[in-house]
Amino acid sequence: MEFFEVVAKRYSHKASFDYDKKIPEEDLRKIVEAGMAAPSAGNSQSPEFIIITDEKILERISIITQNAILWTAPAMIAVVTRPRVREVLDITTECLICDFAVATENMLLAATALGYCCGWMDGPFTDPQVREKVEELLGIPDDRMLILVVPIGYPLQEGPRREKKPFEQRASWNRYAVERG
C-alpha cells in the first residue's frame, strides 16, 4: 500500500476483532521486521518483540488484563524493553521510551499496510501486578520489562476514528505561532 494511504488509514482500533480470521505467520513476521527497522538511539535496537498466536496464551493475557477487546484478537505482539523505564527518567530512559515508541509505530503502520486493524495497548501494564503476571506467563527475564501489546486482526466492527486538530493548531512556519485550540 502507498505510504501516505497507510498513514491516513491507520487508527487505534478499540473495538472487537474477528477472532476466527487468523493472521499468517509471514505477515506477523513482516510487521515485526518493520518494527525492527525503526531507528533507535545509538542504534541500540533496544526493543524486543514476542509474537503471540498461541490460543492459551492469548486467553491468559485477556484474563489477567481483564480486557474484553484483547479477548478477541487472533494475534498480539508484545513489546519488551530494558527495566529502568518507568522507574527513573534520564536521557537514557527517554531514549529507551523513544525506541519502543517508534518501533511500535512502524508495526501499527505495517499492520495497516497489510490490511489489518491494530491498537497500542499499554494501560493494563502500568499496573505492576498485571505486568508481572504477564511477564511471568511470557517468560520475560528480570532485566527486561513488558511495556505494551499490539493486538492485530480483522475488525468485527470498524471502530471510530478520533478527530484531529487542524494544521494551524499544531504547526507554524519559522516561528512558534500555533493557534491554541
Place this chain on the structure above:
Amino acid sequence: MEFFEVVAKRYSHKASFDYDKKIPEEDLRKIVEAGMAAPSAGNSQSPEFIIITDEKILERISIITQNAILWTAPAMIAVVTRPRVREVLDITTECLICDFAVATENMLLAATALGYCCGWMDGPFTDPQVREKVEELLGIPDDRMLILVVPIGYPLQEGPRREKKPFEQRASWNRYAVERG
C-alpha cells in the same frame, strides 16, 4: 512509494545535505501532516511543529548547536512538547515522550517516501543552555519544550546505514526466547 519500501529505505542521515536543493513548502506540509496523523495518548495530539525554511533562522540554529551537518540542511522541522518532559517521569511524561517519538517517526518515513534524507537530532537540545537559546530564537513559549529537530533535504553524499541485528536476536514466538547477541 510503497510502505515497506519506505521502511527499508529510511535511515538516519548524518552526512551533509545539498543546501542548494530546496524543498517545496507543500512537501514540508505533507511531512508534518503525516506527523500529525500519528497516534497520541488519549488523542492529546501533544506534539507541535515548527517548519523552518528561513535561511537566517537555519543559520542561527547551526551556530547555536555548533553542528556542521545542520548547517547544510535546507529545511528543518522542530518538534515541541509540554514542559514536564525531561524533568520528571510519570506515566503522563512517558505518554508525552511516546507522542513526540511516534510523530517524529511518521515524519522520517514521510520524508523518505517523498525522496528526501532526514535525521532525528535531539542531542544538542539535551543541554538546557543550547535548548533555551533555540527556544528563544523560535519564540517557543515557557509552557512548551523544544525536543528535537528533523533536518531534511537531498543528500550531498549518502550516509552509511547501520547494521541491524537478525530477527532471532530481537524476537521470538509465544514466549521470550530472544537470542542475546
